[in-house]
Amino acid sequence: MPEPPGRLRAAGAGPWTPLAYPFLGKQVSFTAVGKHCPMISQADPEVVVIGGGPSGATVATLVAQRGHSVRLLERDRFPRYHIGESLIPETFGVLERLGILPRLRGGPFIEKHSVQFVTDAGKLSEPFYFADYKPHESSRTWQVTRQEFDALMLDNAREHGVDIHEGVRVLEVLFEEGRAIGVRCADESGRERQIRCRVVVDAAGQSCVIQDRLGLRQWDPELKKAAIWTYFRGAQRDAGRDAGATLVMQTAGKLGWFWYIPLQGDLTSIGVVASHDHLFADRGKTLEAIFDEQVARCPGVQPRIAGAERAAPFRAAKEYSYRSREVAGDGWVLVGDAFGFLDPLYSSGILLALRSGALAADAIADALDADDPSAARLGVWGPDYVAGMDRMRKLVCAFYDGLNFGRFVRQHGDHKPLLTDILIGDFFKQDIDALWPLMDAMQADGETVKRPPVGSCGV
Numbered sequence: 069m070p071e072p073p074g075r076l077r078a079a080g081a082g083p084w085t086p087l088a089y090p091f092l093g094k095q096v097s098f099t100a101v102g103k104h105c106p107m108i109s110q111a112d113p114e115v116v117v118i119g120g121g122p123s124g125a126t127v128a129t130l131v132a133q134r135g136h137s138v139r140l141l142e143r144d145r146f147p148r149y150h151i152g153e154s155l156i157p158e159t160f161g162v163l164e165r166l167g168i169l170p171r172l173r174g175g176p177f178i179e180k181h182s183v184q185f186v187t188d189a190g191k192l193s194e195p196f197y198f199a200d201y202k203p204h205e206s207s208r209t210w211q212v213t214r215q216e217f218d219a220l221m222l223d224n225a226r227e228h229g230v231d232i233h234e235g236v237r238v239l240e241v242l243f244e245e246g247r248a249i250g251v252r253c254a255d256e257s258g259r260e261r262q263i264r265c266r267v268v269v270d271a272a273g274q275s276c277v278i279q280d281r282l283g284l285r286q287w288d289p290e291l292k293k294a295a296i297w298t299y300f301r302g303a304q305r306d307a308g309r310d311a312g313a314t315l316v317m318q319t320a321g322k323l324g325w326f327w328y329i330p331l332q333g334d335l336t337s338i339g340v341v342a343s344h345d346h347l348f349a350d351r352g353k354t355l356e357a358i359f360d361e362q363v364a365r366c367p368g369v370q371p372r373i374a375g376a377e378r379a380a381p382f383r384a385a386k387e388y389s390y391r392s393r394e395v396a397g398d399g400w401v402l403v404g405d406a407f408g409f410l411d412p413l414y415s416s417g418i419l420l421a422l423r424s425g426a427l428a429a430d431a432i433a434d435a436l437d438a439d440d441p442s443a444a445r446l447g448v449w450g451p452d453y454v455a456g457m458d459r460m461r462k463l464v465c466a467f468y469d470g471l472n473f474g475r476f477v478r479q480h481g482d483h484k485p486l487l488t489d490i491l492i493g494d495f496f497k498q499d500i501d502a503l504w505p506l507m508d509a510m511q512a513d514g515e516t517v518k519r520p521p522v523g524s525c526g527v
């Protein structure tokens with residue numbers, strides 16, 4: 069695997085200053101940990117948020133909006149690279165609450181109006197235009213470079229009064245009699261300190277500080293995927309409102325799929341997702357060799373990158389989906405990937421980060437107002453949120469089980485709106501559940517293509 073370039077500090081860069089693309093190199097993490105541990109710092113906040121990604125920035129901003137003091141600790145210095153670039157329409161409501169929409173409308177990001185599926189034979193489906201389904205401003209969303217989007221979100225939190233400390237890694241959450249009472253953290257020089265607070269929010273992404281400490285993580289036995297991705301300059305771009313479409317392109321035998329996400333600066337994010345065992349069957353192969361092999365299996369992607377130039381190293385991630393057994397406990401809450409990660413097929417990650425951040429923020433502010441940061445109050449939003457994640461998971465599994473969505477819509481046209489609701493991210497409502505018996509019936513009738521072991525999720 070080629071060694072990635074180091075991280076670029078874009079000191080003084082405004083949010084829309086085009087950044088050079090050493091960012092596309094691997095993220096560099098700070099690991100120094102010292103021994104010195106003075107007691108509590110000055111004026112302890114009511115809430116400590118671990119991590120400044122989309123979920124952390126959201127929860128911190130909205131709790132601060134309610135007048136509570138929030139300190140956010142982020143181990144990296146922003147802007148920093150992150151994967152996960154495609155938004156879906158239902159992010160709109162939270163982005164509006166955060167007050168960030170004017171900056172997105174005026175920003176550099178490519179507008180996304182649709183998603184389009186390409187079969188393993190290279191056959192394009194009709195583009196699915198969000199506005200055709202829901203003519204509202206939310207139907208225009210964005211493809212975002214995360215170094216810029218996340219920095220914008222964090223700056224917005226700062227402007228809302230959140231006390232943000234970059235280059236500070238949380239080493240552990242402190243508990244007393246089963247209740248979270250603060251964190252122990254270290255700055256870049258290794259100096260450690262403790263911060264006390266009434267609520268600790270774990271928004272540390274896949275690092276999952278609390279989930280692992282309390283042994284709450286449940287791996288999803290069905291969604292054991294891996295991804296390999298890179299960026300191309302000069303890849304094919306469609307015209308007009310299709311220019312920013314996300315494409316999901318299946319590989320031969322439907323054993324995997326490519327994402328194709330157009331970004332600003334003529335860059336396109338392109339990655340392949342498949343079962344871990346399929347992608348890494350031969351451990352001796354480089355990421356580049358595996359990626360190229362998968363391109364050769366994908367007639368959808370080949371012509372689109374034929375004249376393009378690779379603009380970044382290859383990266384890989386194990387995409388094992390997981391979820392915590394609990395969303396909150398006494399004095400602590402989990403949001404975003406720190407609660408659970410779901411396969412990236414339908415680009416739901418940032419929506420889930422924003423949604424859980426907003427729901428948790430309301431619960432935290434209510435709990436602090438009531439002087440009762442108990443598990444019951446902090447986790448009051450959990451059941452509905454988990455039910456929503458389950459609905460998205462079912463649709464992910466239906467895809468991997470080979471459900472033919474075109475045929476489903478032809479057979480059950482009256483249910484197309486519900487299917488569409490999931491695709492735009494409006495899956496936190498029970499009506500959606502009317503879909504599952506119909507999908508089960510199609511599956512029972514042999515309407516799905518069963519693939520080797522890893523596929524079936526039992527929709």
Ligand SMILES: Cc1cc2nc3c(=O)[nH]c(=O)nc-3n(C[C@H](O)[C@H](O)[C@H](O)COP(=O)(O)OP(=O)(O)OC[C@H]3O[C@@H](n4cnc5c(N)ncnc54)[C@H](O)[C@@H]3O)c2cc1C
Nearest residue numbers: 119121122123143152153154238272273404405412417418
């Ligand atoms: C291959 C792949 C493709 C994806 N594609 C998409 C997509 O197209 N669209 C989409 O919506 N989602 C996508 N996702 C998912 C998306 O990236 C995540 O769901 C999203 O970033 C979650 O946001 P978060 O704020 O919870 O966590 P993160 O964005 O991971 O932020 C966590 C932050 O916490 C910091 N941190 C970690 N540990 C500590 C610590 N100990 N102390 C202090 N700070 C800490 C990290 O530095 C980081 O900044 C994809 C994910 C993968 C893996």
